[in-house]
Amino acid sequence: MSRIGKKTINLPHNTDIQIIENNVNIIGPKGKLSYQLPEVIKIKHDINNQTLNLYKTHNNKKTQQLYGLSRTLINNMILGVSKGFEKKLHIQGVGYRSQLQGKNLILNVGYSHPITVEPPEDIIIEVENNINITIKGIKKEKVGEVAAQIRRIRPPEPYKGKGIRYLNEKINIKVGKAGK
Structure with a gap:
């Protein structure tokens, strides 16, 4: 059984939290996020120690699952x-490159046409040296999803390793055909 829900969440000094019934609003220097707690989970804010604790009202399997999930989501929001x-991506391959056009990412990765990626409104994409892409945002889920969508355009192939990969991702290169 998971023990994640029991862990105390520490609030940094630059963040503020508002709890109204089951709604949790977190305000920080990068933005504002909110989360609706399930009815079986309660939250307590200790103002002196700047910590948050979650509590279960029932004791069954579904409540235990929501307990750990809620704690993790609130911690990620903070x-x-x-x-x-x-998330950082790296493009590898001869002639493969990327560039920004306004907020849109333009990828030239071996197709007959350039691919345009439009980021959601709260995601920032940066390009360095035409081969390194950085995706930034305040929502962990959205940052990972946008990075996965960009990687999916041209995943690394197993023979030469060409394609879009996460920075420091290890690709197992296969051995090619043996010649006579």
């Missing part, structure tokens, strides 16, 4: 509004 999240 980290997002205070520090933010980022």
